[in-house]
Amino acid sequence: MVIAVDAAGGDHYPESPVQGAVEAVNETSDLVIVLVGPEELINDELVKHEYDRQRIKIQHAPEIIEMNESPAHAVKTKQKSSIVAGVGMHKAGKCNAFVSSGNTGALLAASTFLLGKLKGVSRPVIGAVYPTIKGVRLVMDVGANLEVRPDMFPQFARMGSIYISEIMGVEEPKVGLLNVGEEEEKGTDNLKQAYQKLNTLPNFVGNVEGGDVFNARADIFLCDGLVGNILLKFGESIPEALEMFIKRGIQQHGFGEEETRLAGKVLKASLREFNPDRVGGVPFLGVDGVSMVGHGSSTPRAIKNMILNAVKCIEYNINEKIIASLN
């Protein structure tokens, strides 16, 4: 199995992707990784590590797509970027998956355009993982489609159900529609129509609210990409915000050093699932290939886990199962 890794994406390239690739190779027995990006930059980083030289290769791609660049324009004008080259390799059958913590929009555009969509899929979707009291669950879409038509929701639900059961091990996943209230008639016209479309699915549990995420009243929380993206970034900011609140609370209340230390220890252990490193990255569900995106701030561990996640998607034939479910 060959996984191509974007070595010029994210906030910490080339260090994070290179080290993540090395760790993935060292933890597995037959995985081959191709690091895609500026050759010299990658080589300078690779020499710092110990690994089987047969199992990490380099695909030179001199151009860099910055994190804030306009996705469509970047993909069009930077054909020699790591993202376009990496997705192109996947399309050409030179690797089984491409993973990146770079510009999400550019990766989505390149994946949709070059790889195309699976049979029966109208739009690819990104499902983000959320920590809940029952373990991690999915919120989707979180940015691939800012507006979602009613008939797109059941597709998202089916794709998400396969991903969360096959890859994340959630049996018989329940699907909920994020709305302003539980009743069928709540929400915008679009959401009311979505409810009716979703109601034909056996695992649809109806409307759910923002307060239902953490207690996992559903396993897949459906929403448009605007809602999902704002909610995702708000959620991701919780651990840092808590740290700020607690630092301030400690100052204001004059807690002692020992109290502070113990509180920090308990909190850190309790909020482990908030750490995005544990999942590493998620696939664009619906594209004809395995193209995964990770957080811009991905650590080496996050990249490693994203690579292992891509391996799982390939081994479990996610895409074949999605096609079977939709057609």
Place this chain on the structure above:
Amino acid sequence: MVIAVDAAGGDHYPESPVQGAVEAVNETSDLVIVLVGPEELINDELVKHEYDRQRIKIQHAPEIIEMNESPAHAVKTKQKSSIVAGVGMHKAGKCNAFVSSGNTGALLAASTFLLGKLKGVSRPVIGAVYPTIKGVRLVMDVGANLEVRPDMFPQFARMGSIYISEIMGVEEPKVGLLNVGEEEEKGTDNLKQAYQKLNTLPNFVGNVEGGDVFNARADIFLCDGLVGNILLKFGESIPEALEMFIKRGIQQHGFGEEETRLAGKVLKASLREFNPDRVGGVPFLGVDGVSMVGHGSSTPRAIKNMILNAVKCIEYNINEKIIASLN
């Protein structure tokens, strides 16, 4: 000054509103409160308390609007409900404000229909308070308008700016538009147009993201009511979710009793601002009157603080300032 209080709204009536009213009267010198609801129910509760009998009166209103009832239908068919009667008293000049922790939609419908809108206002709006590292800030709309047209955002921004500076003491408040990225061209067509409309305001700081709320990159976070409502309820669920995560963390890691106690103490002190009791309730900005809504689960302290908040809105002539700002 006379404040009418819904004694038949929220999850804990008549206990919470009656006790909250008693506490408000006992803490102030010249406030008069009219409890609106089923007379016998209120009397049975009032007898449990000590207060100046001249300063708490009862307005009999036998009908109850349930929390889940369809707002428009409830307001139309239950003319003798506490909500319709209370707003009606306000319209008739028999009180200076009406506060309720009952059915938000019904209260909004009754307020908009009976009180009407302030000159120049196209739609009333609900701004919810969020704890941030700089103190509480506003997210609006959180449910009065599920969809918000671009030209409505500058009005919301002006109304919110007056409220947050006059009542919440935030000087020179900054306005941000919640979006999926900071760049001007991000988001749906609606949000792009909203950006252009907002850009004419001197205190508009541009697009902000979900991760900017807790660190208060803006003081007023604008969004449509769908986004705002889902975000609000997600945010409100954080303290309980944390408690669950920490309980589980403690079990899994085998922390001792003393560690657990200290961690709980530090956390509780640090997250005081998450407690919705501290603000109690928020006004429907833009209606021609002072009509405030509190959380369904309002405690007596929350009701008391909502009453005192209404007093502030009246004393600071919020509505005159809104009219001056919009016309």
